[in-house]
Amino acid sequence: MSSIIVPPIKSQGIKTKLIPWINDLVLSSGITLDSQWIEPFFGTGVVGFNSPIRGNHIVGDTNPHIINFYRAVQNNEVTTFTMRAYLEQESRLLANSENDGYAHFRKVRDRFNKQYSPYDFIFLSRAGFNGMMRFNRNGQWNVPFCKKPNRFSPAYITKICNQIDNVARVVRGKQWHFSNTSFVETIQQAQPNDIIYCDPPYWGRYVDYYNGWTEQNEHQLYEALLNTKAKFILSTWHHNDYRKNEMINRYWGHFNITTRDHFYHNGGKIENRHSVIEALVFNFDPSEKHSVLQEKQLNIFD
Template sequence: MAKKVLVPPMKSQGIKTKLVPWIESLVPEDFSGRWIEPFMGTGVVAFNIAPRKALMCDTNPHIINFYSAIQSGEITPDIARKFLEKEGAILLEKGDEHYYHIRDRFNEEHAPLDFLFVNRAGFNGMIRFNRKGGFNIPFCKKPNRFAKAYVTKIVNQISTISQILGTKDFDFKCQSFEETINEAKAGDIIYCDPPYIDRHVDYFNSWDEEHEIGLFDSLSESACDFILSTWHHNDFRKNEYIESHWSKFNILTREHFYHVGGSEKNRNPIVEAIVTTIDTKEYKYKEPETQEQLTLLEPTLHYGRA
């Protein structure tokens, strides 16, 4: 049976939606500790694994605020539908003028629903901020962006996340990866999806050699297992940090295609890598033969491990 993968309401470049089954296959069936993500991004991995306890962190406060608002009930499916229908109707009438109005309002007030709006109406579903912390993605040039079916899709995604957060113990924090990793205890699993070194600038903060080595040191000293997503190589070059640092751990690879970039010529396949302390001898993940075998779940709820 095809793996059903929950799609979160927040979009981002480099989202791991199609890599979730690969990552989840490494999690022991009897895992009962806390799932910890120092770079939660859209939250797609944790929301699919759905552990009993999770610590979800990011240095981007707007992502933390958005999911915290769903958890607290500030954002409900009904509230989100009414907001998107209202602002979507104005967008259809005024076009990019209204998009930039909402973007300016978000940059001033930081409302979670405005963040959802600019995320879903911005170019290529990207999250990017300038050095002053302002969201700066241009309009996607689709005034009819929030058609009824699209709004329903987003609302269903919010409903699914709301159900998960209502039954699980998820803690959201805006803090550095060092602080997050320091909270880990034996029996926990840390999943890291940092910005890919030498590949793309992070959506909120920069990422360089100092950060990469700092992450390596923090994970090496941690008392629990970790799973790290990174890149191994592409047709033009390789990730030098695999050999210089991460090769001391278990490494798995597979090819993946990212739809990132303004034109197709900038969207190239790379060989993705998982670096982990988990024993891979019992690793039994079978790659789907076709994309159709990987089902992206939209309207209904999928729980991972209880």
């Protein structure tokens, strides 16, 4: 049984359930565990925080709020104590605010869109609809409030603080470098014995301000990965019930590919589960002596 560190930031498309599959491939790549981990599309960070690699971690994302938040955790600016005090106060304000909390949610959202505090970032990430992270074309937080009685209950606050604590244990005082840069710059830092894990916005799928992704971006990523001397693993989608990802034939079919079925959830209802064939594209010959972890063995450490 292996435990998964679940990060405090939520996002649709988070790769939590695919971690055993990804880690299995990482372990089969032949790199040593003290190699560098390079992750240019960090997102919630769930893959990097759970990677078996123990060397330097060089991670980037063009979304500055993600990078600011994790830097603040790393340098002790955001701690479980400061976050608990903040959430307890906001929880009281939310409970006493008009329109079932909506008035206070709007206040926090407007404040975040001016000041970009890492605390308000977590508040919005956890009070919005379906744990979505979405920014409008002006880069402003754009997810509706998800009304729920006692939205930030003591148990929920503890859960968020524990998640921060778990991440802090991984990054504090360790060789983790967070940068608000585009993927080309992050990939350029890779050395021959490093492993790069890429999870770009999926071409032809959902787009918001920080997740615009064009064919030109896909081409640039292909060039960067074709030319790297490091090992790489790229997550992408292969096909769904309706169509194929054209980028597989155009670019990724030049490398090795492994696929598996995956369900994305948009809300709790069964009819909102979308089955997608996920792909991992990679540039090495996997060794056979890696452990095979199954999804059912997962203990999500939430």
